Amino acid sequence: MAFWIASSPHNHTQNQTSKLMRLVIYATIPGIFAQWYFFGWGNLIHIGLAVATALVAEFFVLSLREQPISKQLFDGSAILTAVLLGICLPALAPWWITVLGSLFAIAIVKQLYGGLGHNPFNPAMAAYVMLLVSFPVQMTSWQPPLSLMSVELDFLNTLTTILTGFTSEGYSVEQLRTHIDGYTMATPLDSLKNDIGQGLTVAESITKPVFGQHFSLGWEWVNAGFLLGGLFLLARKAIPLATPLSFLASILVCSFIAYSINPDGNASTMFHWLSGATMLGAFFILTDPVSGATSTKGRIVFGALAGFLVFIIRKFGGYPDAVAFAVLLCNMAAPLIDQYTRPRTYGHSVKQP
Amino acid sequence: MTQEVATPELADSEPADNELQAQRAALKSEYKELAWQGLWKNNPGLVQLLGLCPLLAVTATVTNALGLGLATLLVLIGSNATVSLIRHWVPKEIRIPIFVLIIAAFVTCVQLLMNAFTYGLYQALGIFLPLIVTNCAIIGRAEAYASKNPLAQASFDGLMMGIGFMLILVVLGAIREVLGQGTLFDGIELLLGDWASGLRIQVLNLDNQFLLAILPPGAFIAMGFLIAIKNAIDSKIAERQPKPEEKAIERVRVNFDAS
Incomplete structure (x- = not known):
């Protein structure tokens, strides 16, 4: 035998x-x-x-x-x-x-x-x-x-x-x-940006019809649909949890700070989450295994950086939505992130000589 | 008597003639090699990838490319000739600053000339005209070739390298202008005078400008394709030639195929 x-x-x-x-x-x-x-x-x-x-x-x-x-x-x-x-x-x-x-x-x-x-x-x-x-x-x-x-x-x-x-x-x-x-009707992100640029407050701006009753007419449901699809992918373990979680959390932190300092000039977190391409980016774009970061720690940094960039570009940039630009910038940063977030090899000590 | 004197003269002159002919042949082959190196094999734009900054920045139209190419050509010939003339008196330790000063002097001349005669183009090229001073292709030729070779060869090398650089600029400018605005030779009258405004060709009728081709990223992409085409042609030529059966181990060259 x-x-x-x-x-x-x-x-x-x-x-x-x-x-x-x-x-x-x-x-x-x-x-x-x-x-x-x-x-x-x-x-x-x-x-x-x-x-x-x-x-x-x-x-x-x-x-x-x-x-x-x-x-x-x-x-x-x-x-x-x-x-x-x-x-x-x-x-x-x-x-x-x-x-x-x-x-x-x-x-x-x-x-x-x-x-x-x-x-x-x-x-x-x-x-x-x-x-x-x-x-x-x-x-x-x-x-x-x-x-x-x-x-x-x-x-x-x-x-x-x-x-x-x-x-x-x-x-x-x-x-x-x-x-x-x-x-002419623009997207909610675009109209909000223009209105704030013209001196309107957020509360005044979101009375426009493109914003609908909640955050942004139509767009919120599109984002909810992609969120649903993303949750399905998470349940099937097709994508890692770290990237979308840190991306959305990073947008939450950035927009929350901005909103609590100046609620008239900054949209709420829910608006940032549910308009533009946020959910698509979080679950379908940033989780691309090829161009993203590799380790879990790296993915957290990657997602957080992307969320920060999305907020900064939406707030200060020349284009209304920012997910694509943020993703490209993070793709460029991914090798560097990987370099500094290399996980400890099993059996080796934490400190590198 | 006379014949006795003449015979040794004849005998002497024959080897001298041969030597002269051999020298001429060597010179001819050197000129040929210089032209081949400058225009294709060691092209400053395609192979050495020197002077990328102006190459990518001002090639949005053929006119700009041609203007900058001509300016670079003139500076390259002038600096190569001057560097070659004074090569025996330049201390080795401070040769680079001296080369830069010479190049800067020529660039200033060209800049003033363009300011005087082609003012529109001078404005269009902007900062990239004075920046020719820092073009590595020029100082590279001064250092690598002109400072070691006599006047005629050095000037010829400058001419060939300059033409090679200018050709790449013009090709890149043509690609970007056709893709970006659908025209060729737009604004050529700025360079050649009013008679040339008829040279403008509308190749494509675009409703929208293709901004990517006009912006610097388009230059990078087009440049990448040009280099790829050049390498493809080279490998086709190498394929067609019969392979010499050598068994010597050669060092692998990773950056370029100059031999």
Whole structure:
């Protein structure tokens, strides 16, 4: 009788990249559903366009690089990148924005650096920042929630707006964004920033219709949807708890301090949490295992830094939302964070000689 | 008598002729090598990656790139020639400050000339014109080549390196201008005078400027692609050539392929 002795680890996980990616894609569904419910078909069309472009770009670059195509093409990472990019884009942005962003994300940010696992930056966020810097007009023409729009926006109208810039009745994006009272509606973050810049207090500003009854009309439910998806991922242990927790806690601390010092000039924590891309960033972007920090301590620092940057850029920066910029800056800092938060090796003392 | 004198002369002149021819051939091959090094193999922009600051900062349009390229070319020729002329009298210990002073003198001349004759371009280039002084490509050539070689070769080296640098500037400027604004030679009249305003070409009709191409990050990305294309061409050429069967162990070069 022979003992068959295997070396550790004895507990094998059957996780594959494609399985994990599929799980994350499923987890975006509640958020996307909320987007569809409040903002219409725009983002779904953009997601479709982005996925198609990403797959074509991935196929093209992989064949150029002579990599195994079928395995890498359908490991889901390109699709996930495209889905995240499609979620972030303004719903009525023209189609070439999506195509360009998707190409940039896959071909340049991901594949030129060596493909999945080698990209120093989050591809979706890098593409978003590239688009925002290159095409500020298109990328800041956010669509207001459907309930505030004076024009009925069905699937066909959304599609023609994305493809041609006009609805089938001939309304331009600018007209679609105009409130029935004649002013252009911006996102809650944008309006709040403008109003504070013009000397209004927060309490005066949030009486505008884009803020709705609670914090920000539509956006709060989109964020709640992504929070739900994130909790699902946490329950399935697909993402670590440290990053989103420290990110949200960091925003809480920053906005709480600012709010208690000057409540007229600073929005509440709940507003920061439930508007813009906060929840998407916390659970889907910052938790990217490739471009983030590695150890638990490192992830806490990483998330806290991101939250701090989000608050600072939202408050003082030139752009209304800050998650993409904060993520890119933190991606740059990740190797340094890893360097200084190296966990103690088992069996070694804490102090390094 | 005369024949007796003439014969040794002839006999003498034949080896001298050969020597002269050999010298000429060597000189010719050296000039060829200088041109090849400056324009392609050791190109200051693509291979040495020197002078990246102006390379990336002012290549938003072909006009700016051409203006800065010409200015750098002039300074490079002048400084190489001067450094080569005085190379025997420069103490080794303080050669760098002396080179910098020489370069600065030429840059001042070029700057004043551009201020006088191409004022619009002078304003467009701004700080990057005086910053030619700190362009490593220029001081690199002064240090590496001009301070060790005679006047003619040093000037020729300056010319070739300058042209190589200018070509990269212009190519990068063209790529960025087409992608960014959809034009070519926009504002060329600032450099060449009013007759040149007809040279402006509208390549693409863009509704929106592609700001990334105009901003510095676009320069980095385009530059990366240019270097990649150059390396791809080099490896294609190397592939096509028959491999010499050598078994000597060579040191691995990690940074560039100059031999």
